[in-house]
Amino acid sequence: MSAAIQGQAPYYFVPGPSRHPIMAAIGLFFVILGAGQWVNGSDWGAWSVLFGLVWWAFVLQQWFREAISESEKGLYGHRVDLSFRWSMSWFIFSEVMFFGAFFGALYWLRQHSVPNLGGLENALLWPDFKAVWPSMAAGATASPAGVVEPFTTMGPFWLPTINTALLLTSGVTLTIAHHALRENHRGKTIAFMWLTVLLGATFLGVQGYEYYHAYTDLNLKLSSGAFGSTFFMLTGFHGFHVLVGMLMLLFITIRIMKGHFTPDRHFGFEGAAWYWHFVDVVWLGLYIVVYWF
Structure with missing residues (x-):
């Protein structure tokens, strides 16, 4: 990290522990759960799919924003x-x-x-x-x-x-x-x-x-x-x-x-x-x- 502070990118940047993977997995869980129920005639399945997609999109927006910030800071x-x-x-x-x-x-x-x-x-x-x-x-x-x-x-x-x-x-x-x-x-x-x-x-x-x-x-x-x-x-x-x-x-x-x-x-x-x-x-x-x- 000292190399990054001096204006040079590290040899290989390793980000710290992140909540994004598990949060994205939660969104996908509701998508799959809802899709399975939806095709089997349960009306609430459609709402589960919608909730999962919105959750997933929100997490990806945060995840990508963080990656872009790391790139613009010269860490890559x-x-x-x-x-x-x-x-x-x-x-x-x-x-x-x-x-x-x-x-x-x-x-x-x-x-x-x-x-x-x-x-x-x-x-x-x-x-x-x-x-x-x-x-x-x-x-x-x-x-x-x-x-x-x-x-x-x-x-x-x-x-x-x-x-x-x-x-x-x-x-x-x-x-x-x-x-x-x-x-x-x-x-x-x-x-x-x-x-x-x-x-x-x-x-x-x-x-x-x-x-x-x-x-x-x-x-x-x-x-x-x-x-x-x-x-x-x-x-x-x-x-x-x-x-x-x-x-x-x-x-x-x-x-x-x-x-x-x-x-x-x-x-x-x-x-x-x-x-x-x-x-x-x-x-x-x-x-x-x-x-x-």
Whole structure:
């Protein structure tokens, strides 16, 4: 700590005992408890989820504020910077595996599960089954008993294509902001960061309207067989990641406006940018596989 007092960061900063981990765990406990009760028909479960989320968000706000304060005091040296980079890299890798599981499920359904159900061994069990993808009409697809209501699939035009343009544009504006920060042009950085946040928010708005259109006009729902479940799981979880990434960029923008970060030390910005570019790449895969194929 004496090195930090003299204006130099310690070799590796180790914070003191903190209440934040246990407090965050308490919030998550109420989220999981409430979610479990909510899906089983208990009305109080929804209030437990809300309480847990508010508690958790409040704790994270305090935790992040403390970490930012430590960073601005110069306590984070080169070794801490490396640990942050490795942590963000492994986090994004875990997200790659997360989406890979859902892409794999979609592939297995289309290439194996549905064709196998249409084989001779199942002909007696489901004589009216047609092994086609997607399952759009009850009685002619994966729902010969009429359990799945007829629906229409979501094509690439025009809402998904508009969202693709929005995300690709946001990747460009974020890159411009990054280069401006490295050149110490804070005004330009802030302007393009706000533009990136606005593009992310617009994406969410368009996706919300897309879901409304799917439910009301196409009768495409989460309960629309294997197609509906995979469609909403992939696009919905991606939308959640866009929300998280947009909030990250929003807070980074506010920090830049407060004078945080330098042209040489700004991993908080870079970590958020890595995550945003990852979200862009995942969407391109979704756009091709889900909407075109």
